Amino acid sequence: MTTTADTTAALARTAPVAPTRPGFWRRFRDNRPAFVALVVLALLVAASLAAPLIAPYSPEAIDVPRRLSLSTPDHWLGTDSLGRDTLSRLLYAGRVSLLAAATAVAIATVIGVPLGLLAGYVGGKPDWVLGRIGDVLMTFPAIILAIAIIAAMGPGLQTAMIALGIVYAPRLFRVARAATLQVRAETYVEASISIGTPAWKIIPRRVLPNVASPVLVQVSVMLAAALLAEAALSLLGLGVIPPTASWGVMLGSGFKEIRSTPLLVFWPGVAIALATLAFNLIGDGLRDALGRRTRKADS
Amino acid sequence: MNTAGTTPGTGPLLEIEDLRVTFGSPGPRGRGRVVRAVDGVSLQVGRGRTVGLVGESGSGKSTLGRAALRLVPVRSGRVSLDGRDLTALRGRALRQARRDMQMVFQDPYSSLDPSAVIGDSIAEPLREHEGLSRRDAERRVKELLDVVGLPAGHAGRYPSEFSGGQRQRVAIARAVALNPSLVVCDEAVSALDVSTQNQVINLLEDLRARFELSYLFIAHDLAVVRHIAHEVAVMYLGHVVETGPTDRVYDSPAHPYTQALLSAIPASHPRRAGTGTRMLLSGDLPDPADPPPGCAFATRCPYAMDVCREAPPATTPVDGGGEVACHLQTSGPTLAGRTLDAAGVRAERDGSPDVVPAAVRDAP
Numbered sequence: 001m002t003t004t005a006d007t008t009a010a011l012a013r014t015a016p017v018a019p020t021r022p023g024f025w026r027r028f029r030d031n032r033p034a035f036v037a038l039v040v041l042a043l044l045v046a047a048s049l050a051a052p053l054i055a056p057y058s059p060e061a062i063d064v065p066r067r068l069s070l071s072t073p074d075h076w077l078g079t080d081s082l083g084r085d086t087l088s089r090l091l092y093a094g095r096v097s098l099l100a101a102a103t104a105v106a107i108a109t110v111i112g113v114p115l116g117l118l119a120g121y122v123g124g125k126p127d128w129v130l131g132r133i134g135d136v137l138m139t140f141p142a143i144i145l146a147i148a149i150i151a152a153m154g155p156g157l158q159t160a161m162i163a164l165g166i167v168y169a170p171r172l173f174r175v176a177r178a179a180t181l182q183v184r185a186e187t188y189v190e191a192s193i194s195i196g197t198p199a200w201k202i203i204p205r206r207v208l209p210n211v212a213s214p215v216l217v218q219v220s221v222m223l224a225a226a227l228l229a230e231a232a233l234s235l236l237g238l239g240v241i242p243p244t245a246s247w248g249v250m251l252g253s254g255f256k257e258i259r260s261t262p263l264l265v266f267w268p269g270v271a272i273a274l275a276t277l278a279f280n281l282i283g284d285g286l287r288d289a290l291g292r293r294t295r296k297a298d299s
Numbered sequence: 300m301n302t303a304g305t306t307p308g309t310g311p312l313l314e315i316e317d318l319r320v321t322f323g324s325p326g327p328r329g330r331g332r333v334v335r336a337v338d339g340v341s342l343q344v345g346r347g348r349t350v351g352l353v354g355e356s357g358s359g360k361s362t363l364g365r366a367a368l369r370l371v372p373v374r375s376g377r378v379s380l381d382g383r384d385l386t387a388l389r390g391r392a393l394r395q396a397r398r399d400m401q402m403v404f405q406d407p408y409s410s411l412d413p414s415a416v417i418g419d420s421i422a423e424p425l426r427e428h429e430g431l432s433r434r435d436a437e438r439r440v441k442e443l444l445d446v447v448g449l450p451a452g453h454a455g456r457y458p459s460e461f462s463g464g465q466r467q468r469v470a471i472a473r474a475v476a477l478n479p480s481l482v483v484c485d486e487a488v489s490a491l492d493v494s495t496q497n498q499v500i501n502l503l504e505d506l507r508a509r510f511e512l513s514y515l516f517i518a519h520d521l522a523v524v525r526h527i528a529h530e531v532a533v534m535y536l537g538h539v540v541e542t543g544p545t546d547r548v549y550d551s552p553a554h555p556y557t558q559a560l561l562s563a564i565p566a567s568h569p570r571r572a573g574t575g576t577r578m579l580l581s582g583d584l585p586d587p588a589d590p591p592p593g594c595a596f597a598t599r600c601p602y603a604m605d606v607c608r609e610a611p612p613a614t615t616p617v618d619g620g621g622e623v624a625c626h627l628q629t630s631g632p633t634l635a636g637r638t639l640d641a642a643g644v645r646a647e648r649d650g651s652p653d654v655v656p657a658a659v660r661d662a663p
Binding site for chain 2: 186191192196212
């Protein structure tokens with residue numbers, strides 16, 4: 001018996017281990033659009049963060065005589081109706097817009113993901129109740145619901161982001177719940193139960209890492225939507241209150257001058273489009289790179 | 300706590316009494332389906348013994364194994380491990396009781412968390428029950444990997460980097476990490492190819508001797524069960540129809556269903572092929588939500604008598620050890636504990652005679 005076992009052990013030791021799959025980062029990097037998008041986003045974030053260092057003017061410095069100028073050596077991207085430097089405002093606005101989008105999505109994540117994990121894992125009545133609340137929230141168009149919440153709480157960036165966070169929470173809830181339902185049925189969760197691990201440890205340790213991929217993808221796509229929603233709300237005067245600049249605010253004020261100086265809507269438009277596209281492409285890249293390792297044996 | 304059972308250290312390790320597991324609910328107007336997956340099963344696993352649980356798909360053997368570990372809700376009956384009533388345990392007490400009973404699952408591709416390194420999976424029971432520090436757990440994981448014949452350095456690898464047999468070794472390492480008294484192996488080698496199966500079976504036998512384990516070994520592969528099990532229990536439609544020492548059950552089955560199962564094993568040698576009568580079962584497993592009123596096997600049994608369709612058979616002891624639940628033992632050509640072969644009861648090749656041909660043996 002011992003000899004058999006030894007041979008067995010020896011066999012298993014020499015048995016080749018399947019080649020390691022290229023790491024997550026490698027897989028993401030090989031996805032050209034996603035990688036370029038990541039670089040673009042990194043540049044946008046870096047430029048926004050460095051705004052006080054690199055902006056040629058204060059974003060609020062008014063210079064009426066040079067209002068509505070086109071690109072000049074002094075004002076590379078021109079000036080707005082009050083003569084403020086568009087480039088400087090664009091850089092500062094990036095901080096506000098990106099942070100606002102991140103805040104909204106963070107709020108949605110903090111509300112939606114834990115509830116989704118809980119509903120998917122526990123099932124039954126909690127799942128039903130949470131699901132119906134989510135359904136009710138989802139029946140309203142996002143912007144309309146956000147406007148309603150802002151109407152109740154008063155305008156302002158913070159309110160707008162909390163409103164957006166609440167509006168987006170059911171979407172993340174759904175994604176997290178659906179993924180959890182699937183993971184809940186996996187044998188490795190049953191294995192953890194059979195070991196005697198309590199649910200409050202199984203959910204973060206065994207379920208969360210395995211639902212992370214779809215949630216991350218959703219978060220990335222949602223960042224793009226939140227950015228657009230912030231722009232829309234600010235455009236309507238419900239988000240960022242002037243003179244603070246956000247891309248949405250710039251778009252709104254530029255809109256008034258669209259006949260005389262169309263460039264004023266062009267630049268914030270480009271910034272919003274770039275950031276949105278970047279988030280979406282990164283989301284796609286994450287989805288592909290995080291795809292579950294379903295490879296069996298040595299196929 | 301209920302200590303009405305046997306005291307720890309004596310008697311069988313695992314004792315299942317009249318266990319019932321049902322799925323589904325009757326529904327508000329009684330129109331729902333209630334599937335009786337396990338329907339009044341009693342079974343024992345002795346210390347250091349391996350009990351093989353065989354039966355076709357849907358017979359309830361996996362459910363029985365899971366119910367024994369309280370992984371599916373038990374409708375009624377009792378499960379005790381080492382004299383301790385598991386069916387009475389809840390919450391924390393149940394989780395703590397789990398350290399003595401572990402499971403090896405069928406599919407090594409899904410029983411390990413794909414996003415965790417295998418060292419983490421093996422360490423889970425150690426962290427949970429022994430509260431080991433990270434460093435101590437790492438050391439134990441390395442020892443365990445060595446025990447199951449994997450290089451200790453592989454602890455930091457992901458399950459996707461291993462083959463099926465290697466993963467099953469990891470799953471076994473996790474199952475024996477706490478030195479449990481009982482391990483339920485649910486089709487633990489079914490997903491592996493034949494040469495890997497042998498290695499894993501040898502490993503399981505090796506571990507049983509080394510750690511004084513008892514196995515409830517669930518399988519549909521009868522040859523594997525004959526190799527590893529001391530005793531065998533045969534399940535059909537939620538019932539255990541026959542139990543007994545492996546050799547007795549295999550050499551002289553007492554239940555027609557066991558006989559049919561065994562006749563389906565391919566001959567291991569061409570010279571032996573063709574000697575045994577192949578007993579073909581017609582039809583499918585009956586709907587477990589609507590089982591036949593008498594003997595569960597009556598609808599497919601070649602010897603079925605009127606009484607089989609009316610009353611469920613009682614359990615009677617068999618010569619050579621074990622028990623069988625079949626009317627042939629008590630009615631008709633009363634076998635009274637004799638096995639089918641000994642009594643000369645044989646099914647005709649393809650026929651399913653209504654009247655049992657008492658003591659008619661096929662001419663060789």
